[in-house]
Structures are given as structure tokens and as C-alpha cells.
Amino acid sequence: MLLNLGINHKTAPVDIREKVAFGPDIVVAALRGLREQAGAEEAVILSTCNRTEIYASVNDSSVDALSEWISDFHGIDKSQLTPYLYAHTDKDCVTHLMRVASGLDSLVLGEPQILGQVKDAYQVSVSTKSSGKMLDRLFQHSFSVAKQVRTDTAIGSSPVSVAFAAVNLAKQIFADLSEQTALLIGAGETIELAARHLHQQGIKHIIIANRTIEKAAALASEFEGYAIGLQDLPAHLAEADIVIASTASPLPILGKGMVESALKARKHQPIFMVDIAVPRDIETEVGKLDDVYLYTVDDLETVIEENKQSRLLAAEEAAEIIEQQTHNFLEWLKSLDAVSLIQSFRTQAESARDEVLERAIRQVENGKNPQEALQFLAHTLTNRLLHTPCAKMREAGSNGQSELLDAADKLFAIGVDKK
Structure with a gap:
């Protein structure tokens, strides 16, 4: 079982x-x-x-x-x-x-x-x-x-978590993440998930910024990144191609001026930003800057809800596949009984063959005509192999077990004419 x-x-x-x-x-x-x-x-x-x-x-x-x-x-x-x-x-x-x-x-x-x-x-x-x-x-x-x-x-195919959706959007903007640097602000569950997804996608560098640098360092060490305090953001923001922010700060952490300075240092290479926090970690005005792609949690939630519906439909299709494949596995499981039965049947037949063959060989060794010994072998082995099946079929006929006789006809491919 x-x-x-x-x-x-x-x-x-x-x-x-x-x-x-x-x-x-x-x-x-x-x-x-x-x-x-x-x-x-x-x-x-x-x-x-x-x-x-x-x-x-x-x-x-x-x-x-x-x-x-x-x-x-x-x-x-x-x-x-x-x-x-x-x-x-x-x-x-x-x-x-x-x-x-x-x-x-x-x-x-x-x-x-x-x-x-x-x-x-x-x-x-x-x-x-x-x-x-x-x-x-x-x-x-x-x-x-x-x-x-x-x-x-x-x-x-469709992301259904905020962290996954954020990373998926980053992949759409930067086709290859292996040359990009991600700056993650915060050290909670969502940031950890984002770091995990980015790491799995082969991101080149990960920077974790947090108010408590020890917590940031513990998370960064899991993903071969490094940690900074929030006060160090102005010095490191220009390194970031991707910024994902999710803190509990009551006030924005990234202002328009800080981002403008970073863009200038980057010679206006674009920055992809996702603000998952509520209240927001990134000032709304940052989204108006050229070379900044800013998404809020509301933008992502819309995508996620659509994708959840898409996955539910896909799950129905998947359930049909699983139902059929469960049936296929159970058919294999049933076949194990047949394998065991066949092995036992063959063992019985081979045992009978060996016994009768040994008797025929002894007859030849004792001077009996080989042709007579072969006739003895064929006759005795045939009787030995057919005795039990024939006895069971006679018993089934006497008991009116026509279904057993039909099964024997099919099993041994006899092809009885029932007219």
C-alpha cells in the first residue's frame, strides 16, 4: 500500500x-x-x-x-x-x-x-x-x-507575489540581469523573497540597505551581497540598476533630489524602481524623472490579480493532466500483480520441464531408444503442463462457471467455436 x-x-x-x-x-x-x-x-x-x-x-x-x-x-x-x-x-x-x-x-x-x-x-x-x-x-x-x-x-508563467512580480518586471526592462546591480531597501520577508528571486535569475550584485545593519548583513550574506545603513544610500544609489523598497518608515526614504544626483552620476543610465511600501518609501515625484521606471504596489497588485485568475484556469487544466497520469500510474501498479503471477507460472513450468527432461536423459543413458525417450518427454511434459488447467476447466464446466471458461478461452487464445 x-x-x-x-x-x-x-x-x-x-x-x-x-x-x-x-x-x-x-x-x-x-x-x-x-x-x-x-x-x-x-x-x-x-x-x-x-x-x-x-x-x-x-x-x-x-x-x-x-x-x-x-x-x-x-x-x-x-x-x-x-x-x-x-x-x-x-x-x-x-x-x-x-x-x-x-x-x-x-x-x-x-x-x-x-x-x-x-x-x-x-x-x-x-x-x-x-x-x-x-x-x-x-x-x-x-x-x-x-x-x-x-x-x-x-x-x-504569471507572477502572483509582489516580490516575484517586481523581479519579473525587472527582467522585462533588463533582458539579462547578470550584468545588473540591485539595491534592496529593507530586510523583511518581501525583500528576502525579492533577493531570492534576483539571485536565482543570476543578478550580478545585491546591496541590502536597512536601518539595522546587522539584519541587513545577515540577509546579504545569504546572497553573496553586502549591507549598508540607510544613511549610506546617497553614496550607493548610483550603483543600482534596480531598486526595490519595502520598509515600515512613515516618511519617504528616497527623495527626488537624491535620485537626480544618482542619475547624474550614472550619466542617465535608467533605473528601475519598485516601491512596495505603504506608506511609500519613494517620493511620487521620482516617477516623473526621465530615465526612472517607477512602479508602486498598486501597479503590481493589478498585475498579480490578473495573473491569479490566469493560474486558476491553468490549475484546472493541470488537474485533468494529473487525473490521467494518476490512472496511468495505477495501471502500472496493477501490472505488478501480473508480473508476479507470470514469474510464478514460469517457475512452475520450468520446474516441470527440468524434472521430465532429467527422466528422459536417464532413459537414454540406460539404453532406451532416443526417439522413444523424446516421445516420452513430449507426452509427459504436455500432460504435466495441461493437467491443472484442464482439471480447473472441467470443474468450472461442472459448476456452470461460464465466465471462467470464457476467461480461459481468451487467456490461452483457444478460439472455441460456440455454435
């Missing part, structure tokens, strides 16, 4: 999600515990800021056993965790993983980062030999589905 057990941003607050997170330093031990203590034959642990999920192939393990293991591993009371847990088995588990990998279950619909996180989680499982035939096939299939969703729908 395939089993998924987890919590996410929809079911649990952050203080609960923090308690059951599996960091890189404990995930290997956790995978070992899942197999040795919780009875999972195969396991993958996906743990991000928005979700903690276990995907497992199990025989006897129940949802209760797995949830109890999570509680024990993290040292929290099971009653604290149970109200926030969700579980999916077999078909629902397959569909859920495909939705997660495709970004349909994310806080930001269609966000692309989750696919990389799922791949990383799977690779840890592979490297520790915690995955096997079942989960290997499931995760590889899910990666393929996520790629199809990205290719065949517009789920990821």
Missing part, C-alpha cells in the same frame, strides 16, 4: 509545523527509523517551511502507527499533532504527490521551487537506500507529470 501522511500550511499553524520539521541533520536518521521502527518498506520525507510529509510503501503499517512514530521522533504529544494531520492512500497518495510536485498544493499556486524540494527529498531517500521499486517509479512519474504541467499549461 502507498501511504502519505503529513501537515501543511493549510492544516497547521507555523508553530506546529516547526515542531515536526525534518532538517538536513536529522532526516537520514528519520528515514532509518521509518523503516526499522514504523514498518515502512520504502520512505521519502519531504520537509519545507510550508509542509512536512512522509511518503511510504507499507504492508501492515497504519496511519496511527506512522503518526505515533512522528510524535515519538519529535518528542511531542500525539494529541497535539493528530488534529492537523492528513493522510492519503494508494490512488489519493499518487494524486497528492503529483499535485505537490506541480505546485498545485502550494501557498502560492504554481510556484516552481517546490519541484526542486521534492527532487531533493527523493535524492536523500535514494542515497540512503530508503526508496525502492515502488517509490522510485512514483517519484520519477511525478517529476515527469510536473514537467508536463509546466509545459502544457500557464500555471507558472
